Amino acid sequence: MNLTYQRPIEIDDHPIVGKRYLVATxxxxxxxxxxxxxxxxxxxxxxxxxxxxxxxxxxxxxxxxxxxxxxxxxxxxxxxxxxxxxxxxxxxxxxxxxxxxxxxxxxxxxxxxxxxxxxxxxxxxxxxxxxxxxxxxxxxxxxxxxxxxxxxxxxxxxxxxxxxxxxxxxxxxxxxxxxxxxxxxxxxxxxxxxxxxxxxFGGLRSAEEVATCLAAYDQSCYPADSTWQFTRFFYPRAYAAGLRLADHALAVWQAFERAHHGAGFTDSIEIPMAYFARAVECALSEHYQYDSDEFDFSTAIWDQAVLDSTYVLACEETRLGLPLPEWR
Missing domain, CATH: 3.40.50.300 (P-loop containing nucleotide triphosphate hydrolases)
Known part of the structure; x- marks a missing residue:
């Protein structure tokens, strides 16, 4: 096996799976x-x-x-x-x-x-x-x-x-x-x-803000002293071929928009970090077995990831759709 594609640790030991990581927003x-x-x-x-x-x-x-x-x-x-x-x-x-x-x-x-x-x-x-x-x-x-x-x-x-x-x-x-x-x-x-x-302390309110967060997954490495970026770890072949999560910022934002408006919310969308991170974790960890030079995240993958994040259910339960006051 080409060592470029051989992960240094088991999938289950990665902080993405264990939710033991921090990314800046x-x-x-x-x-x-x-x-x-x-x-x-x-x-x-x-x-x-x-x-x-x-x-x-x-x-x-x-x-x-x-x-x-x-x-x-x-x-x-x-x-x-x-x-x-x-x-x-x-x-x-x-x-x-x-x-x-x-x-x-x-x-x-x-x-x-x-x-x-x-x-x-x-x-x-x-x-x-x-x-x-x-x-x-x-x-x-x-x-x-x-x-x-x-x-x-x-x-x-x-x-x-x-x-x-x-x-x-x-x-x-x-x-x-x-x-x-x-x-x-x-x-x-x-x-x-x-x-x-x-x-x-607000959520993500634009595709540009989503891109900033996704770039952190493309840049953060684990183990810390390695060159195994989070995205590369789950999709080493696709990463070598140019796959980057940041390039999917608009697709992720639109997936949340579809879920938001599809649930009948009419206010402006603001994505809590917990549900955004869960959607990204789902996309990374649920499809890694399909890694290939041609792999890419589809609209269906992002729609399912947003669904699995329980974002809509959380909005319905806590009425997070109501806008917060502006910065003071």
């Missing part, structure tokens, strides 16, 4: 740029909002990886907010201690947990040579007012130690309602620390 690039600027200006906080399945959680991982490249030694903490019937400062501090990597997040009373959290963050900052730390609060719409107060206390105590705490609240659009409620109740100390800037 125009929205991620825009948001990342704004967060980098926020860090340079030491702005204390921002809201990053969008509907479920638009890829916010994956974006956090991508942004953290990027920030650590731009700011070597950067301290980036990702913690997931949870729903509680009643706020528990002890439980809240435990989650933060675990998120920053403390070896004993459960030990001690509340006051001791708070002291250990501050001391540990100061140690991290000292070792990294940084005077700032970034917290990403995922599913932030679940935070209660008292939890914002605890975050405010942490922010103030770290600032007293000379460390700027930059908090990115990542959540669903309901978080904008929380901001309005906090304004009305005159909790401006929370709004000013965490909510002044708003960033919208």
């Amino acid at each position: 125009p929205t991620i690039d825009t948001v990342t740029g704004r967060i980098v600027k926020q860090i340079r200006l030491r702005s204390p906080g921002a809201i990053l909002y969008g509907y479920p399945r638009f890829g916010k959680t994956s974006a956090i991982r991508y942004i953290i990886r990027y920030l650590k490249e731009v700011f070597p030694g950067a301290i980036c903490v990702n913690f997931r907010c949870e729903t509680h019937r009643a706020g528990s400062e002890g439980a809240f501090l435990c989650s933060l201690l675990a998120a920053v990597g403390h070896s004993e997040p459960l030990a001690g009373q509340v006051s001791r947990k708070r002291i250990r959290l501050i001391e540990f963050i100061c140690e991290l900052a000292d070792r990294a040579g940084k005077d700032w730390i970034v917290f990403f609060a995922d599913e932030a719409q679940k935070l209660q007012v008292i939890e914002y107060e605890w975050l405010r206390d942490l922010h103030d105590q770290l600032e007293h130690k000379g460390i700027r705490m930059i908090t990115i609240l990542v959540g669903q659009p309901q978080i904008l309602d929380q901001k309005s409620a906090l304004r009305q109740s005159r909790d401006t100390q929370i709004v000013l620390r965490f909510m002044v800037t708003e960033m919208r």
Whole structure:
């Protein structure tokens, strides 16, 4: 067998099959740029909002990886907010201690947990040579007012130690309602620390944006130090003959349009990243056995991939067809 076509690993071990990969999108690039600027200006906080399945959680991982490249030694903490019937400062501090990597997040009373959290963050900052730390609060719409107060206390105590705490609240659009409620109740100390800037996390809204994402599949390699681009891995013969996913951007966009309008949606189309990625994964992993010099993705393949992505079902269930507000 020609080694050019012999895959270095089994199909099932590829991150596309296991959904263990990240690709940049125009929205991620825009948001990342704004967060980098926020860090340079030491702005204390921002809201990053969008509907479920638009890829916010994956974006956090991508942004953290990027920030650590731009700011070597950067301290980036990702913690997931949870729903509680009643706020528990002890439980809240435990989650933060675990998120920053403390070896004993459960030990001690509340006051001791708070002291250990501050001391540990100061140690991290000292070792990294940084005077700032970034917290990403995922599913932030679940935070209660008292939890914002605890975050405010942490922010103030770290600032007293000379460390700027930059908090990115990542959540669903309901978080904008929380901001309005906090304004009305005159909790401006929370709004000013965490909510002044708003960033919208949207889906793909044009064939050009689809092309940008598809190009990432043509360029990303696995294993990382190899020349096995994702597209080449699944279709080595077709790739050698010139097959590129980016060349199918219009076909993919039109397949989503057919599904969107065929389901009776009359609004403008905006594709959540989760369903776009699933459609691409279906196209790559469902037909690789037909790889040949002449293979190409047909209209039927893309229509089936969009169907299998469950995009239409998701739109029907969550009414994602309603447009989100524009960037602020």
